[in-house]
Amino acid sequence: MLKVATYNVNSIRKRIDTVLEWLKAHEPDVLCVQETKVQDEDFPLLALQPSGYHITFRGMKSYNGVAIFSREQPQSVAYGLDVGNGDPDEPRLIRAMIRGIPIVNTYVPQGFEIDSPKYQYKLQWYKRLRKYFDKHLSPEKPAIWCGDMNVAPEPVDVHSPEKHLDHVCFHEDARKAYQEAVAWGFVDVFRKLHPDRQQFTFWDYRAPNSLANNRGWRIDHIMATPPMAGKCVASDVDIEPRKQPNSSDHTFLWAEFEI
């Protein structure tokens, strides 16, 4: 069995206990984390040591940052979308080979507003990501891609979709960009196992009582190539951590593969 989870932590240093407790309770083989918001020299490795997990990470000051926790030491690790071109947001992607399976962890740019250059950058990022898949993965072989995709794929994946047509995480161009990356050869395993369920992974801090009123978004995803997706036997969201004081605005999503 391979259990993989993803979590937008919104500062790893503020969420040490949350992560330690969740790892202990759920014992995933792999946990992909986004928005660590810390440069590598300040990553709280010692504080996370009690987990017993190997941790590989790439971050920067204040923003972005990704990490992969794994029970086993990865066989190889690669950082960034386009290595060596001075990519300013390299701390948005890590790929680790774990038990022979490439696992890609992404924190996709949010995009700010649909008429901003940042939004164009987000759309381009998905095009670059598809090329990255071409270069490093094969749809015929097991592979996993998970993380904060900053896209709600379908109307059911956001509360009040009619109000969010011009939102950067639901606008048709963002959904199309996301779908074109997915169409490279990935399957959304949560949606595969729960075809009709409305299940969010993110509830905005700024929206009053967003969790209590379940005004959320499903923007965190676990994707697998067909040979891998066929072995997915369970996937779910754990909203308990979001209910805790000092929580991230996202929560944990996990999937189990019978391998």
Place this chain on the structure above:
DNA sequence: ATGGTCGACTCTCGA
């Protein structure tokens, strides 16, 4: 209601 609340870090930006 065009806000709201967090987190990092200089004070305002990003989400």
